[in-house]
Amino acid sequence: MRVLAKDIAQTCRDKPGETVEVFGWVHRIRELGGITFVILRDRSGILQLVLSEAEGFDISDLTLESSVQVVGVPALNEKAPGGVELRGHKVEYIARSAPDLPYQVNADTGKIGLEAILDHRALSLRNPKIRAIFKVQSTIIEAFSQYLRGQDFTEIKTSKLVGGGTEGGAELFEVAYFDKKMYLAQSPQIYKQIMVASGLERVFEVAPAYRAEKHDTPRHLNEYVSLDVEMAFIESEQDLIDLEKGILSHIFIELARKNTADLALWHAQVPDAQAVCQAPIIPYEEALRIVNAESASGANKQKSRIFDINPEAERLLCDWALREKGTDLVFVNEFPRRYRPFYTYPLDSTRTMSFDALFRGLEITTGGRRQHDYQALLEVLPKFGLQEEAIAGYRAFQYGCPPHGGFAVGCERLTQKILGLNNVKEASLFPRDRKRIEP
Amino acid sequence: MRVLAKDIAQTCRDKPGETVEVFGWVHRIRELGGITFVILRDRSGILQLVLSEAEGFDISDLTLESSVQVVGVPALNEKAPGGVELRGHKVEYIARSAPDLPYQVNADTGKIGLEAILDHRALSLRNPKIRAIFKVQSTIIEAFSQYLRGQDFTEIKTSKLVGGGTEGGAELFEVAYFDKKMYLAQSPQIYKQIMVASGLERVFEVAPAYRAEKHDTPRHLNEYVSLDVEMAFIESEQDLIDLEKGILSHIFIELARKNTADLALWHAQVPDAQAVCQAPIIPYEEALRIVNAESASGANKQKSRIFDINPEAERLLCDWALREKGTDLVFVNEFPRRYRPFYTYPLDSTRTMSFDALFRGLEITTGGRRQHDYQALLEVLPKFGLQEEAIAGYRAFQYGCPPHGGFAVGCERLTQKILGLNNVKEASLFPRDRKRIEP
Numbered sequence: 083m084r085v086l087a088k089d090i091a092q093t094c095r096d097k098p099g100e101t102v103e104v105f106g107w108v109h110r111i112r113e114l115g116g117i118t119f120v121i122l123r124d125r126s127g128i129l130q131l132v133l134s135e136a137e138g139f140d141i142s143d144l145t146l147e148s149s150v151q152v153v154g155v156p157a158l159n160e161k162a163p164g165g166v167e168l169r170g171h172k173v174e175y176i177a178r179s180a181p182d183l184p185y186q187v188n189a190d191t192g193k194i195g196l197e198a199i200l201d202h203r204a205l206s207l208r209n210p211k212i213r214a215i216f217k218v219q220s221t222i223i224e225a226f227s228q229y230l231r232g233q234d235f236t237e238i239k240t241s242k243l244v245g246g247g248t249e250g251g252a253e254l255f256e257v258a259y260f261d262k263k264m265y266l267a268q269s270p271q272i273y274k275q276i277m278v279a280s281g282l283e284r285v286f287e288v289a290p291a292y293r294a295e296k297h298d299t300p301r302h303l304n305e306y307v308s309l310d311v312e313m314a315f316i317e318s319e320q321d322l323i324d325l326e327k328g329i330l331s332h333i334f335i336e337l338a339r340k341n342t343a344d345l346a347l348w349h350a351q352v353p354d355a356q357a358v359c360q361a362p363i364i365p366y367e368e369a370l371r372i373v374n375a376e377s378a379s380g381a382n383k384q385k386s387r388i389f390d391i392n393p394e395a396e397r398l399l400c401d402w403a404l405r406e407k408g409t410d411l412v413f414v415n416e417f418p419r420r421y422r423p424f425y426t427y428p429l430d431s432t433r434t435m436s437f438d439a440l441f442r443g444l445e446i447t448t449g450g451r452r453q454h455d456y457q458a459l460l461e462v463l464p465k466f467g468l469q470e471e472a473i474a475g476y477r478a479f480q481y482g483c484p485p486h487g488g489f490a491v492g493c494e495r496l497t498q499k500i501l502g503l504n505n506v507k508e509a510s511l512f513p514r515d516r517k518r519i520e521p
Numbered sequence: 522m523r524v525l526a527k528d529i530a531q532t533c534r535d536k537p538g539e540t541v542e543v544f545g546w547v548h549r550i551r552e553l554g555g556i557t558f559v560i561l562r563d564r565s566g567i568l569q570l571v572l573s574e575a576e577g578f579d580i581s582d583l584t585l586e587s588s589v590q591v592v593g594v595p596a597l598n599e600k601a602p603g604g605v606e607l608r609g610h611k612v613e614y615i616a617r618s619a620p621d622l623p624y625q626v627n628a629d630t631g632k633i634g635l636e637a638i639l640d641h642r643a644l645s646l647r648n649p650k651i652r653a654i655f656k657v658q659s660t661i662i663e664a665f666s667q668y669l670r671g672q673d674f675t676e677i678k679t680s681k682l683v684g685g686g687t688e689g690g691a692e693l694f695e696v697a698y699f700d701k702k703m704y705l706a707q708s709p710q711i712y713k714q715i716m717v718a719s720g721l722e723r724v725f726e727v728a729p730a731y732r733a734e735k736h737d738t739p740r741h742l743n744e745y746v747s748l749d750v751e752m753a754f755i756e757s758e759q760d761l762i763d764l765e766k767g768i769l770s771h772i773f774i775e776l777a778r779k780n781t782a783d784l785a786l787w788h789a790q791v792p793d794a795q796a797v798c799q800a801p802i803i804p805y806e807e808a809l810r811i812v813n814a815e816s817a818s819g820a821n822k823q824k825s826r827i828f829d830i831n832p833e834a835e836r837l838l839c840d841w842a843l844r845e846k847g848t849d850l851v852f853v854n855e856f857p858r859r860y861r862p863f864y865t866y867p868l869d870s871t872r873t874m875s876f877d878a879l880f881r882g883l884e885i886t887t888g889g890r891r892q893h894d895y896q897a898l899l900e901v902l903p904k905f906g907l908q909e910e911a912i913a914g915y916r917a918f919q920y921g922c923p924p925h926g927g928f929a930v931g932c933e934r935l936t937q938k939i940l941g942l943n944n945v946k947e948a949s950l951f952p953r954d955r956k957r958i959e960p
Contacts, residue, residue, distance in 0.1 A: 084754070105754050107720055107921055125673070125722040149921040176754070177893060179921035204917030207719035216721070220676040224666070234564070237659040239746045239932070241951040242681070242729055243694075245959055255682075256697040257705065260735070260955050266696065273951060276960070280646035281546055282655070283564040289729070290681050296699070307678045315523070315544050315615070454616060475960050478643030482546055482588040482618035493678070512680040512712060516699050520684055521715070521914050 088126035091166040094156035101155055104129060104168060105176065107208060108148050110188050111141075120144065121163070122152065123208070130159070130167040139173045147179035147187055147208065196505060203511060203521065214344035215509055218337060219497045223288055225336035226309050226491070229329050235284040235311070240273035242266055242290060253294045255304075266292035269490060271425075272475040274312035275452060279483040283314040288493075298515050300505040301393065301444060303494060305514040311449075312488030319435045319450050322487050323363060323413050326439060326447060329491070330411065331355040337500065348501040353410045361411035362403060366391070366433070369414045373398045390421065397443040412440045417450075424466040425459065425476075427451035427487070435487070442499040449489020456480045527565035530605040533595035540594055543568060543607060544615065546647060547587050549627050550580075559583065560602070560627075561591065562647070569598070569606040578612045586618035586626055586647065635944060642950060642960065653783035654948055657776060658936045662727055664775040665748050665930070668768050674723040674750070679712035681705055681729060692733045694743075705731035708929060710864075711914040713751035714891060718922040722753040727932075737954050739944040740832065740883060742933060744953040750888075751927030758874045758889050761926050762802060762852050765878060765886060768930075769850065770794040776939065787940040792849045800850035801842060805830070805872070808853045812837045829860065836882040851879045856889075863905040864898065864915075866890035866926070874926070881938040888928020895919045 085093050085102045093102060106124035113119075118141050120131040131152055133141055144150075154170035185198050187208045199206040207213045227237065243257060243264045254265040270287050277285040291308040311329075316322065334352035337345065345351065364372065373388050376398040388395050391414060403412040415437040416429055426434040427450065436450030453459050456479040460470060497509035507513040512521060524532050524541045532541060545563035552558075557580050559570040570591055572580055583589075593609035624637050626647045638645040646652045666676065682696060682703045693704040709726050716724040730747040750768075755761065773791035776784065784790065803811065812827050815837040827834050830853060842851040854876040855868055865873040866889065875889030892898050895918040899909065936948035946952040951960060 105923070123720065125720060145921075147921045149923045176923050177918075177921045180919040183920060202917065204715045204718045204922075205920060207716070207721060213719070213721065216677065217675060219678075223676055223678075224670060227663070227666070231663065236656060237662055238655065238950060239658075239662075239729070241744055241949075241953055243744055243953050243958070258695045258697075259953075259958065260733070262958060264958055272960075276643045277646070277950075279643045280652070281562065281564060282646060282652065288727070290678070294699070305680055305682055478641065479616075480619040481622060481644060482584075482586045482616045483643075484544070484588040484615050511677060511716075514680055514682050514698075519682070519698065519701060519703055521711075 086126040087122065087124045087129035087164075090129055090156050090168065091158070091164055094158055094166055099155060101153060102168070103151065103153050104131075105151050106149070108144055108146050108150060108179075109208075111144060111146065119167075122150070122168075123210070128163055128210075130162040130164075131170050132167055133170045133173055136170045136173045139170075145179045145181050147183060147205070149176035149179075150174065151176055196507065200507060200513060200518065201521070211347045212508075214341070214347045215497060215501060215503070216511065217344045218341050218501060219493065219509065221337055221340050222333055222493060222496060222500075223307075223309070225333040226329060227286070227288065228336075229332040230284075230286045230311065233284065233325075233328075235286045235313070236277075236282050238270075238274070238277055238282075238285045238287050239289065240267075240270045240277075240287060242292070255292050255294045268293060269308060270310050274310055274488060275425075275483075275486065276475065276478055278312050278314045278486045278488075279454075279478055279481075283484075284312075286311045291490075296516055298517075300507075301495070303506055303510055303513055303515065306495075306510070307493035309491040309493050309496075310488065311490070312486060314484045314486040316451060316485055316487050318429075319415050319437045319487060320363075322449050322451070322489055323415070323437055323439075326413075326449070326489060326491070327358050327361065331358045333496075334358065345501070348503075350501045352500060357409045358411055360407065361409050361413060362407050363413040363415055363437070364399070365416040366414055366418060367416070369399055370395070372402050376402050391438065391445075393444075396440050396445055400440050400443040403440075410442050414438045414440065422450065424462050424468060424473075425452050427453050427485075437489075439489075439491075441496065442502075444495055444499050446495045446499065447489050447491050449487065451485065451487035454479060454483045454485050456483070525565040526561065526563045526568035526603075529568055529595050529607065530597070530603055533597055533605055538594060540592060541607070542590065542592050543570075544590050545588070547583055547585050547589060547618070548647075550583060550585065558606075561589070561607075562649070567602055567649075569601040569603075570609050571606055572609045572612055575609045575612045578609075584618045584620050586622060586644070588615040588618075589613065590615055635946065639946060639952060639957065640960070650786045651947075653780070653786045654936060654940060654942070655950065656783045657780050657940060658932065658948065660776055660779050661772055661932060661935060661939075662746075662748070664772040665768060666725070666727065667775075668771040669723075669725045669750065672723065672764075672767075674725045674752070675716075675721050677709075677713070677716055677721075677724045677726050678728065679706075679709045679716075679726060681731075694731050694733045707732060708747060709749050713749055713927060714864075714922075714925065715914065715917055717751050717753045717925045717927075718893075718917055718920075722923075723751075725750045730929075735955055737956075739946075740934065742945055742949055742952055742954065745934075745949070746932035748930040748932050748935075749927065750929070751925060753923045753925040755890060755924055755926050757868075758854055758876045758926060759802075761888050761890070761928055762854070762876055762878075765888070765928060765930070766797050766800065770797045772935075773797065784940070787942075789940045791939060796848045797850055799846065800848050800852060801846050802852040802854055802876070803838070804855040805853055805857060806855070808838055809834070811841050815841050830877065830884075832883075835879050835884055839879050839882040842879075849881050853877045853879065861889065863901050863907060863912075864891050866892050866924075876928075878928075878930075880935065881941075883934055883938050885934045885938065886928050886930050888926065890924065890926035893918060893922045893924050895922070 106122040109123035110121035152170040153172040373395040439447035494509040545561040548562035549560035591609040592611040812834040878886035933948040
């Protein structure tokens, strides 16, 4: 019967002297006082092995990262990691590793370059610190879905092959679809709106989204996982901000509970529920004033005025919020009409019922109330240089579409900022950028 | 304070005489004994409204499918659906529906053709029976994920943009990716294998998959939701079949618990856990014998011999299993080498450690143990007419890749067969086939 590394100490206490079986990978081999210790790693953690008594086994033959099965008796040992070691009496190779590892798996992640990490995912994820990124991401997706189901949201799956872009035709990847041209969806925008109009009222989707943007920055991916939400019968973007606060609080609580060790590997802490609850909501114009005041003062001293909430402004605003409000999270609302897509609901002639969420210096969410009135959508088209054909998908709104709105959280960006990763690509298993198309 | 239709009767009992507010859509308007009754529909169900006393409201002005807000007092009424009605004293239009509905939303679904249902999702989903399909699908995805998390699986999200097909280059959609050609992934096959080799050991993914197949049948989609699983340290496909039985049992239990009303609308029943547990596992050659015996006898009388497990064979085998074993689910294993991809693990020189799951006459799963030894993969390539370059992604297997295997469940097919839908497209919100690229 297989026992996981994390459970060996307990097994040893519960059933002292009992023989157990472990499976895993050779993480480290070290000599200490004439004895060879092997650190075995499985999905749950690491375990010290003493193999000197294993019958017919030549330890000098052992290669790092080989997969082995060891039968032995666990013994408590204060000096071993986790306070327990396994004295193996039988070792079998499950799969021998070739000796020419492209890089040292058990090294500090800082010593492995980003390109090597991404080129060799099968090896880089063997490093517990790198694996922790995706254990955290798995919990983010789980907690996001769990919270929304608890609020009576239905999970949907919509097509990623669309006839055109919701937000205009630029920055789309073209797909040869039989004898037609289609595009990879930038977002499930129109589909989640249709679902709300259909009377499902509350929907969410976890799915890939595509942007054919050429820039290569630490904050952009050409393919990312979008955590999308849409709900009916809202008054304004305030309802959406409240919902996002609830979602983020739940994600942070679940991470603190389930991923304690993963967070510790990155020296990362999640905000507490109170800090999320108290996150300020700052109207766009005021946000710009704060940003320029920050920019003009102290260590951030800049020469030129900032005219929109660009990446530099996001950082400055988050610095301000952390210092003045003690929170990692800031909402900016009331974005000007010209910065938002045609379907955004107006607050007045110049402002919209829209918002961004900024977390630790980075925009992780864009959202807002949407125009639910088909005639009003028609009227606004010319201002955006669009034809009626562009809103063909919205024709269904003529049949009793209620007020609604929604938002999307970038899963990799949220992961990045929770753990303090330098580059968002570290939070994507197989990231795609202009050059990276493999593995 | 808004109250949902499903909660009105309880509210009426708990707080008799209290005024409540409801939001929803006008599902039906009917005259009965001189009184006009309006059936309101919200995401939770339906509610009878009596609006004759509503101030300044002209009921003859009301259009079907308009979205309304009604304030009133609930009263128990045995004759009303759910035993309660709302006597409205204030009605407001949230969004008026145009009177030219493309078809009658509250009609029997049988009277609405498939094309109309798919062309007008915002309206077709307002029909409770059609909406039930996607409430069921939401639970399938939830229960699938929940069960696997409980078994220590990590959820992953992998790229859908790949350099080439895992299973050969045919039937792929080409994507113009900047100055390169990429393809939409047919499955996350190689990625989930890499994740297993990386020491995550147990992974699952819920994501779209693409097949550029030209056939237009009631069982095919060009884009579908694939429920993928992969796990390490298995002996044979038996471990995978056991896992799939566990997953399906959990899905069926959750559906019976959470989607009772949705199942009832389709007169559908899910198999009980015992029936899933007892599902027979039939080796391929024996399955063919059974199929041909079925084909030659009784009502199924056929003229020609069946030489592989084709759609007709799937139906015959399921008929046999239901009659002889009392189960809706059959596993077929030990598929011949020639019918399986190069990475399938051999059982002997002609057979493989692979399986299909057939449910109510349809293949819903293909899976098997995979070859984990890189040298063995190299050796088998010529038989499949492949070059070493075709398995570039498998090079990581040289570094201690353990025995492993996995499978995928087609989410729409499972939904289809649970509810008894005629066409798998009914189980996709926005299905894609050769001609259908909208909405």
